[in-house]
Amino acid sequence: MSQSEQPSSVKGKPTIFHEGYIYTVERTTKTKSIFRCKNRDCKARCYTNLSMDALLLLPTSHCHAPQPDSVPAIQLKNEIKAHADITDGSTSTIIHSALRTYPLSDAVQHPKNEPLMLMIQRQRTTETVDADGRLPDKLRKTYRDEGFILHEDKKLIIFTKKTNLSILKQNKHWFADGTFKVCPDDYYQLFTLHTMMTNAITPLVYGLLIGKSAEDYNLFIEKVLEQDKFQPKSIMTDFETGTIKSVKDMLPNILHRGCLFHFSQAAWQQVQSKGLTTKYNEDEVFRLNVKQLTALTFVPLDQIIIGFDLICDQFDDDADDLLEYFEKTCIDEPKRRGTGRKKPQFDHKLWNIHGRVVATVPRPNNSVEGSHNAIANRAAISHPTIVKLGEKIRRSQSKFEVDMTKILQGHDIKTKKACYRKLDERITRLASAFDLTQLDQFKKIWQLTLLFGLFSFLFFPQLVHYYVMYYSQNKQILTHQFLSFNKKEELIKKEDAMNG
Known part of the structure; x- marks a missing residue:
């Protein structure tokens, strides 16, 4: 707008500032908008186009001097109102933020804090539901004026x-x-x-x-x-x-x-409810075994019970209540009479995510x-x-x-960090190659441990410290055992080949 500032607002009315004078809109015709001086005793007028971004005629003469020092105060109020309407900050936060660039030369015109705080509260006064409990019209549409209420x-x-x-x-x-x-x-x-x-x-x-x-x-x-x-x-x-x-x-x-997140939460809540929190924090072997229980979510469906039985053998007797909970809710509780197992509260297909991991579909x-x-x-x-x-x-x-x-439009709005992406890929590879039936007991448990170790990095960062500490302290022993099993397996295969 030529030699004037862009339209603002005073009490909801469009306002422009020009050479220290303040004008509020008086009326609008088919071709122009007519503004009059804010001083009601002054008959000065100015005219803009309908979009109010350009003067069509220079303003007529005023009967008083300009008041340029009052403009920043009005702009301050408008800025505060705008922030109050679109943000959730406290009243003091909004006021302090707006005052950061307020000109010191106009400090005498600065409104007092109390009226500004009341102005924010009035600005935030929201509509309420009507007598029938229906939402106000404003909430029935999006900000882009599309219908937003389905029922x-x-x-x-x-x-x-x-x-x-x-x-x-x-x-x-x-x-x-x-x-x-x-x-x-x-x-x-x-x-x-x-x-x-x-x-x-x-x-x-x-x-x-x-x-x-x-x-x-x-x-x-x-x-x-x-x-x-x-x-x-x-x-x-x-x-x-x-x-x-x-x-x-x-x-x-x-x-x-x-x-998966809710499943893991439930497992941890059971550890707490069974009075095993201290044991979990202090006993590294117990902590690892609990992780392996949750890692059963990653194994193929037809190998869940085998994996559960293997893990159960690693627990002490004081974890019987925890294992019983898993049996009843997630695994399959053995029938007291006859053979077979009772159906758990949650079917294996509900909580097992092996298929989602292999298909790279989000898990939690x-x-x-x-x-x-x-x-x-x-x-x-x-x-x-x-x-x-x-x-x-x-x-x-x-x-x-x-x-x-x-x-x-083809943009990527959320890029996963490289470290998490690599861990995801490793979990997918491990789950895809997991074969419980062809491994001895140690290697079965090792795979479960490795799976949940990676899972811990992705979803339970607070467990990473324990996992890394356990691995570093026992790395030499575990590696020796792992290689021994491999060597033993190779010897057995050679003997079978010679005997065959």
Whole structure:
């Protein structure tokens, strides 16, 4: 704009500054915008084009002197309002940030802190749900003005848009999980549905559920499936009973896998609940054996029970309760009468990820957890109002719209660090070549240990120290034993060849 600053705002009205004078918009015609002097006793006017970025005529004469020192104060207020509207920072943080570049020569015009703090609070006063509990109109659309509410009633609210559902249909591997801390008091959890686009797991559907029963999940999945003919190949969830039953009922023809991260969490919780935490911290052999139990997730399905029996032989009697838990929930408990084994609470196919490792499909829902944590951090408080949470979801959607556009244009938005990529590749090679039936007992346990050692680096950095320390202290012994087994195996093969 010629010799004037770009339009700003005073009390919601477009404002321009020119040669120390302040003008607010008076009216707009078909060809121009007309501004008048902010001083109501002055009849001065100026005229701009409709986009308000160029003066059409020079301003008429004023009846008073200009006030250039008042311009920075107005700009300061506008900047503070803008930050209050789009950020979650505290009032003092916003004010201090805006004051960093405030000209000292105009400090006398600087507003007091109290009015500025009240202004921020007023700016952040949000709309509420109406008498029928419906969300305000602002939350019903994305920042780019697309419809964002798929379903809304007292039992369920679903945030998504048509483009999200289209992407969900195109991508065959789904990931789902719930979070509770950020959920409003009237609902039980925020349940989200994600998919994998290139190397990024992207949130596409957000649901507010009133519970965690199979019926609650059924309603959520039903409303999503009604929108199109989805044909996913797999879905990964936690080990909630309601989630497992719902996936079985609503998506019976797809592969359902449990999240490796949640499986490992459950194992650690059992170590704690059985009073074995001290033993885990102090006994290196016990600690290694527990890791091997979790490493069973990497072995082929038909070799799980063999591997479990081998690992059990390495435990002392004080771990019987822990092993019994694994037998009942994950392995197969032997029947008290007759032969055979009882079905575990969680089928092997649910928690075993050997196939996903070989197919290089993501194993844990870490990215989903990260998305939930990001929303929680932006919410800043536990159990925010539904309007505040809805606003955070809109902001998340806006960010992921940019990510999705970049992905569709061939960009890589998330590059895995080289060290983690190499560890991933090693785990894939080990899992692909794993052959429990052709190895002696030591080598079987060695492979399980190596698998979980790599797994520890990827998902449990706090365990790496123990693993490295154990290996370094026993490296010479382990290597000697390993080579001895190899040599013995070669001699046996030679004897068999000679006798044959």
